[in-house]
Amino acid sequence: MRAVSIRTFGSPAGMKIVEVPVPSPRAGEVVIQTEAIGVGGVDAVIRRGTLGALGPSMPQDGLVPGSEVAGTITAVGEGVEASWLDRRVWAFTGVSGGYAEHVVARIENVTPLPTDLAAVDAVTLGSAAPVAHFALRQAYFTRGRPCWYVVRPAASASRPWRSPPELAHG
Known part of the structure; x- marks a missing residue:
């Protein structure tokens, strides 16, 4: 799958589209096929490398930014009810992971979307x-x-x- 990865902190030029494996959910997690991602000010702070929570150095394989997505659940981990499969949801992914075609989120950070709410509107409101x-x-x-x-x-x-x-x- 494709993801946007920060390879070097600084300008947007340090971001690249990369191929990474589709994630697998662990216990209490779901995998969401993204339809829309939220882009906010914190993403720019992370890209510049000025968010202290990430530490002073770049992870060796880069960092996929993005903290909120909307899409459809395609897999559930142990302890998550199968009824979540194929549901359209909004999710908070944490500090990173959202700029990808598939993302992992903890089930407690997932909210079902009303059928009349577009994914792009959900991440705007998220x-x-x-x-x-x-x-x-x-x-x-x-x-x-x-x-x-x-x-x-x-x-x-x-x-x-x-x-x-x-x-x-x-």
Whole structure:
């Protein structure tokens, strides 16, 4: 299968498409054939080599970035119900592994997708929605107090939005 691997930290030029084996799930894991992957700011930080969690050096065989995907489960590991097979899901893969045609994820990090939600929309919402939610909570966004924020879709211009007070948590 194909994957995007960081071969050297720094610019995007250090990323290459490589052939790697399709992963096998261990106990408590699933394999997902990806339909869409999330690309976020943390991926750029990892690519530059400035994320301390990875340590000071590049793994010998490179690093496949990507922490969230949407796709279909093709294999389940021991302890995972077979009913997960062939289900469309969103998954958090951890710090790496998402930029590949097949990825492994822990079953507790997998969420079924509604049939009317496109995979590309799922990865857009995957980590961005919780970040926005917690940011608004930190800003003391409460019932009765309107909040202005900017929606930044990938393919169109940003514009400010005002959330109705009745949508606020309080």
